[in-house]
Amino acid sequence: MGMMIAGVSSGAGKTTLTIGLMRALTNRGFKVAGFKSGPDYIDPMFHRLATKEPSYNLPSWMVPDNALQHLYHKRSLQYDISVVEGVMGYYDGHSTENIVGSSAHLAQTLNIPVLIIMDGSSMALTAAAIVKGLITFDEPTQIKGVIFNRIRSEKHYTLLKSAVETHTGIKCYGYIKPDEHVVLESRHLGLVQANEDEAIEKKIEKMALLVEETVDVSSIIQDFSNANPVTEDISNFYHHKILALTDLIKLNKGLTLGIGKDLAFSFYYDENLKLLEEIGVKIVYFSPIYDTVIPKGLDAILLGGGYPELFAKEIEENESMKESLRAFALNGGAIYAECGGLMYLTDELVFDERSYKMTGILGGTSYMTKSLQNFGHVEATFREIDSMNEAVTIRGHEFHHSYVEIEHKIPQLIKVVGKNGERQCGYLKDNVIGTYVHTHFYSNLDFVDYLMHFFFRGRI
Template sequence: MPPRLLVAGTHSGAGKTTVAVALMAAFAARGRTVQPFKVGPDFIDPSHHRAACWRESRNLDGWMLTKAYNRATFLRAAKRADLSIIEGVMGLFDGSSAVSDAGSTAEQAKELQAPVLLVVDGSAMSRSAAALVHGFATFDPDVRIAAVVFNRIRSEGHFRLLKEAVENALDIPVIGYFPPNDQFGIPERHLGLVMANEPGWREQVYTLLGRQAEETIDLGRVEELARSAPALSDFTEHDPQETERAQASPLRVGIARDPAFCFYYADNMDILVREGAELVFFSPLFDRTLPAVDLLYLGGGYPELYARDLAANVSMREAVKAFAAAGGVIYAECGGLMYLAERLRDFDGVDHEMVGLLPIEVVMTLDRLTLGYRQLEVILPCP
């Protein structure tokens, strides 16, 4: 079909990541092959998806990608899975526009004809929850709110009140809840949640989340809802990932990958391989020299959190600079560009020497941090 369910929240912080990851972990523990997806330009939540169900999470984005590409990406990844769980972004109807569904979770729900499991923070509500769910269910008739899960519910009695209120007013089932519990909370910081691959991260949190879902969410009903999704037509145009170019001498692409550089889309890695590249991973944090490569790819991440260690690895900084001086090609974005600067000033106001290829200083400040889509116009020719 394939079976699929989209987990959406009423707003950012409602608990959709907690519920989505818990469902992934619970079904994986039951022996299901779960394919995770994330709506929007997010690197962080997919790291938790991968850790919970052991499959690479794929991004679906109505602003950056075409409808055809999103459909192809979904069908390709989902075809060998028992169940696909798609985590939304922000609130269900929030996106790049205030007057349309562009870039929103709702847009993907419609494009993929996916039933929506709405996550509602019910911690300070009773009957008002029915009015809230009613508004979400009727705002766009093409978005199907298939069920509700309440988050931050401290007692079975409170859950029964909320369930009765919603089901008495609407033909939408309430199929479970999640209690507040610091043990399975995922900490946040300036760009969102912490990454799943960071040192010291408690991997057992996914087991705890899965067990909680087994206890307080009707997983059988969740699976029924996923299987109720209508048939989704196959992608009939050229699938951008179907063909692979064979090269006698593949281009060796050195990709920085460690806790400081960890923001990469899985599809970009696949595209490089499809175009004939050999991916060679290295660590600007821990390696002392560069591998033998033809091109460097420095992705985003958290160089500001590891600036001291990056600065201390002088031999790697010099190797990157020497690579550029010898005519080597470097593609850098986000944190990768920060690493190529002369200096990086961290949140404590401490300066750290970086590679020094770009005549700039990067200054970290929380009060000016904004997240969102941006369009750039290239005004100079690029080689």
């Protein structure tokens, strides 16, 4: 059984309903799989807390349709119910020319039914017009139900239900009352990380109670259990590619990969980490904030994105960890860093008119800014390094309130094409790569081959 929860717009209540329904289903004894449409890192953190299970991203512009189907069904087989949280408004995607990259695109690709949530607080019959527009804009529709948000009374819900069901034939499954106790805090790149909220467990349980109180969960389970998602065998291509990567790891006698992961560096796709484990990479986690040195026996290091600026003081004070990373790089150890990880590799980070010392591995300075520097989908070409690392192109995304200035000459490794045209975005210094581009490995598994060969170049 699977479904998508999508919104009429951003802020409609997708995350509240998704988290609440996930926990309500989990409390009823179901094993729930969480998925996120789009490249968002934060929402899956809440999914994991709500279900006590991994949550997987399905970014439908970055990842080909057959890979989306492969990943969804591969992960869903292990669960009773799969819940996909949409992104932005239902039809909002890569551009206004078509629905590619949108929640609607993903729902069609997976052939799963959709529950639309909308703010019904200031309307009655107009709600039917909005739903009518949604279901006729791109037919046939995957929308099978509606839930209203910010509704204060049963009487108001009854008006909305009558309007929508009378004029559209789409069933209404209830509503959610406004409650300030379940509000999730935000910051410049979206919601505050789940693990930063000390009251998050209470909020999740409260969301589940709100859903159980006024949403017909039992009818959702009954009606949506009849969905028939795509089931054709599309896994052979990915099966063979993964076997080839597994052989590469075995041929090189294994790879031990250190991953820096804590509140400062937390932006990792579960699917990327799962793939690394499946091909035989041994993953060892460490904290750039709290650990004193990197773990022993590492062949390579991966540093993901996150919020290094919020923990800049702790990073600056942890000199032993920074020295450990510098020694690793100087001795030939390979490091690949994305976004926040790139900032960690510069000499200093300037934030709130203060400078904080970083590792200095790439040199230069990172500057935090009030406005977004780059936001959106990109196509990134990683240039050839040597005969083992031929050029490869992968789709990814950027979203950052910072920029990096590196004065000394190190090669610009990556060419990026996005909505703002073509530019360079990525640096190569010996066995260290730093870039602002966030990558999903299933965009192009050849990139994983590129990355593994790069890691083996730096084996020490």
